[in-house]
Amino acid sequence: MPKITVLMSVYNETPAQLRAAMDSILAQTETDFELNVVLDQPKATNLHQILDEYARKDRRVLVLVNEKNSGLPYSLNRALDSGTAPMLARMDADDVAEPQRFERQLTIMEDRLLDVLSTSAKFIDEMGKPAGEHDYIPEKPKQLARLLPLGSPLVHPSIMMRREVVVKAGGYRLLPTAEDYDLWLRLLQQGARIGATNEKLMKYRLRGNSMTSGDRYKVFLVSEYLQKTYAAGKFPEAPVELADLKDYLDANGYDNPAIRDKFNRRVLNLSAGKQALRAKKPFTAARLIVPGLLNQAVRRYARHSRLYNAAYAHYARH
Known part of the structure; x- marks a missing residue:
């Protein structure tokens, strides 16, 4: 062996x-x-x-x-x-x-x-x-x-x-x-x-076709669903049911190209807005960030990113 x-x-x-x-x-x-x-x-x-x-x-x-x-x-x-x-x-x-x-x-x-x-x-x-x-x-x-x-x-x-x-x-x-x-x-x-x-x-x-806008939204939604499932203590005794996951994806419109593209654009704008803030360009930052934060999925994405980045920074120092 x-x-x-x-x-x-x-x-x-x-x-x-x-x-x-x-x-x-x-x-x-x-x-x-x-x-x-x-x-x-x-x-x-x-x-x-x-x-x-x-x-x-x-x-x-x-x-x-x-x-x-x-x-x-x-x-x-x-x-x-x-x-x-x-x-x-x-x-x-x-x-x-x-x-x-x-x-x-x-x-x-x-x-x-x-x-x-x-x-x-x-x-x-x-x-x-x-x-x-x-x-x-x-x-x-x-x-x-x-x-x-x-x-x-x-x-x-x-x-x-x-x-x-x-x-x-x-x-x-x-x-x-x-x-x-x-x-x-x-x-x-x-x-x-x-x-x-x-x-x-x-x-x-790093390949040019590794992450399309549709993939980005799908990865976010699936990861979010898994995090909720883990937090509820449902692994491994009650595994994720694919039907439940599909319902979650459908409810968030992951298969709608317009929703996927809007999510992707606004997530990219959040990143650009942070760079504008660091460059002390508050009006540019607001123009990039505010529309994204009016979108519920983008707000959830931003909240998840903030929590993860804070935890990552803490453990990276220790």
Whole structure:
């Protein structure tokens, strides 16, 4: 039995990005792993050919192909169920892992008795060029246990976690987005120790199509729903029902393009308004901020952001 099962889903990455991700995993200094790759776009024959090539060359690579596009959580569960290792490691098919990533994560998890560990990351653009780095992540389980109910600073594709706690929580649920945040909250509810390291063991690729205006609103609504559910103590004894979540999304008009676009514009204006305040331009700031705060969803977003940022600032200092 290998030490680690790597969970990777492939959808619309470029051949070069996929090869870079695969090469970075197969070059790990910790070599005792299985790499379970799920192709979630069966019509992508070019990507399928690349994956088959790697599987022929390295017995640690298992390629699974979904019959149709089924989404990230479904694909991750399929990779999880097809593996046997006691440790699980996430990896996205367009990111690059540093060679010592797995070795360092195993050491840190054992030293700190963690169930889940996120690393930090450097950012790269679509061409692989440096594009900044991730903000500081509070590292201690007690800090994250208080911060995660307000929002997540964790880097999902860098995560390593113990299979037993993930299986006990029921794995990833088939949510329309924020499936990782849903899992962190359920793991917290069952007492899992979630930690982080600020070692930058990943190169996280920023892609131009990673967040559309519709996605932004959906992520906010799903995250808000999960936070309310967690606060009410409904995990894991009474899991989120997808029908209830759908009702919540429908009630907030998430499928209405006009509502989504207005939310996105006004959230961006809030950020621009804060910059105007820092630049001592109060009238510009008011013009940008006030219309957004007249919108109920944007007010909720601003309140959530304020609470999260205050908590984050506190734990970042400690």
